[in-house]
Amino acid sequence: MVKANKLTQLQATKLKEAGMHGDGAGLWLKVTEGGSKSWILRYAFNGRERWTGLGPYPDVSLVEAREKASAWRKQVREGIDPMKVKQEAVAAARVADAKAVTFDWCATQYVESHRSGWKSAKHAEQWTSTLNTYASPVIGKMDVGLIETAHVMRLLEPIWHIKSETASRLRGRVESILDWATVHKYRNGENPARWKGHLDSLLPARSKVAKVKHHPALPWQEMKPFMAELRAQAGIGALAVQFTILTAARSGEVRGMTWDELDLDNRLWIVPAERMKAHRELS
Structure with missing residues (x-):
């Protein structure tokens, strides 16, 4: 009978001589010229000798x-070829990896499916930029079905207190993508990025992290001299500011105005729905 368990832990640790050092029953500790060590098993199946690695030492004790x-x-002994079992397991894992739907893929699909409904190409770019900067490095390559609360917190915690607005938008975008993935059957269960009743128990509200700072406003008592000074200035910029004040329009709507939006005969400016935040035509 072949004696097994010849090596001790101390011997395995101190062995430096390059070569194969037997523990018995086909188990060997291989030491390379460079000093690295790994476990090798020799066995026979159907009369054929085989060798397989069992992992590096000391990672595998x-x-x-x-x-x-x-x-x-x-x-x-049970008539099973362990090498074949190992190869089949590796192949199955590769197939599973190939079939896995990643967060990055879902994010791309979500943006593309919603792009036409967003008011501008810039909005899609902002989505993509935020996700690429903060989400992709952490969960981008993950199977979307395996993303949990801990992963979402890893995205948000580093920026929640210093970039609260960005963090809030990131959370909402991740939530939307995970909802999309759930509807498409790529994941199950609750959305780990949802705020109400979930992340609101783990993170402070954005309003408590950073106070909202409004843009300075001109006191109404100073409007008359301001408008007089504005009218005295030349240039399209001054005219655009006057027009914005008089119409209470958004600056982006004024700056994006085109001639075909103007009905000069009826003194009307018709802003098309696709340029409005509320997606409704305004005149």
């Missing part, structure tokens, strides 16, 4: 190597 070797020998 002496005890673990013996347990692995014992499991392989048990399969051989």
